[in-house]
Amino acid sequence: MDVFEAIKKRYSCRSYKEKEIESEKLSQLLEAARLAPSAKNLQDWRFVIITDKEKKQKLAQAANNQSFIEKAGAIIVACTNTDYLMRCGQPAGTVDVAIALEHICLEATELGLATCWIGSFYPEKVKPLAGIPADITIVELLAIGYPADKQQEQNRKPVEKIACFNNWQFAD
Numbered sequence: 051m052d053v054f055e056a057i058k059k060r061y062s063c064r065s066y067k068e069k070e071i072e073s074e075k076l077s078q079l080l081e082a083a084r085l086a087p088s089a090k091n092l093q094d095w096r097f098v099i100i101t102d103k104e105k106k107q108k109l110a111q112a113a114n115n116q117s118f119i120e121k122a123g124a125i126i127v128a129c130t131n132t133d134y135l136m137r138c139g140q141p142a143g144t145v146d147v148a149i150a151l152e153h154i155c156l157e158a159t160e161l162g163l164a165t166c167w168i169g170s171f172y173p174e175k176v177k178p179l180a181g182i183p184a185d186i187t188i189v190e191l192l193a194i195g196y197p198a199d200k201q202q203e204q205n206r207k208p209v210e211k212i213a214c215f216n217n218w219q220f221a222d
C-alpha cells in the first residue's frame with residue numbers, strides 16, 4: 051500500500067472486533083511513531099499502550115463513556131513531557147504527538163487495522179488509570195484495532211475552501 055492509498059483508506063473506526071493486535075504489529079506501529087519528526091528533534095512524546103481489558107473499560111468511561119473504544123485491541127495514551135513553546139508560540143509537544151499519532155494511524159491502515167483519535171476524555175481520570183505522573187500532559191488517546199465496520203464516504207470541504215496560493219483569499 052502506498053502512502054496516498056493509506057491516507058485515503060484511513061477513517062475513524064467506531065466498532066472493533068474483540069481481537070488482540072499481534073505484538074509484531076504493535077512494534078511496527080511504535081516504530082512508525084518513533085520515526086516521526088519533532089520540534090528540535092526533542093522526541094518529547096511518551097506512549098502508554100493499554101491492552102488490559104479492565105483498564106480499557108475504565109478508559110472508555112474516562113473518555114466520556116465512548117464505550118466503543120473498550121473493544122479496541124489497544125488504546126494508546128499519548129503524552130508529552132515538555133511544555134516547550136516554539137518561537138511561533140505553539141506548543142511543540144502537542145504538535146509533535148499529533149504527527150506521531152497520525153504516523154501510527156497510517157501505518158495501522160497499511161497493516162489492516164483501524165484507528166480512532168479520541169480527544170473527548172478527562173485527563174484527570176485517565177492519569178491514575180495509566181500511572182501517568184502529574185507533570186505529564188496527555189495530548190490524546192488513540193484507539194487501534196481490527197475493524198468491525200466499514201469506511202463511510204468522507205465528508206470534506208472542497209480544496210478551494212481550505213487552500214489558496216500567494217495571498218489569503220478565504221471568505222470564511
Ligand SMILES: Cc1cc2nc3c(=O)[nH]c(=O)nc-3n(C[C@H](O)[C@H](O)[C@H](O)COP(=O)(O)O)c2cc1C
Nearest residue numbers: 060061062063064116166167168169170171190204
Ligand atoms: C484531534 C481529534 C480528536 C477526535 N476526537 C474524537 C473523539 O473523541 N471521538 C470520536 O468518536 N472521534 C473523534 N475524532 C474523529 C473525528 O470525528 C474524525 O476524524 C472526523 O469526523 C473525520 O472523519 P474520519 O476520521 O472518518 O475521516 C477526533 C479526531 C481528531 C483529529
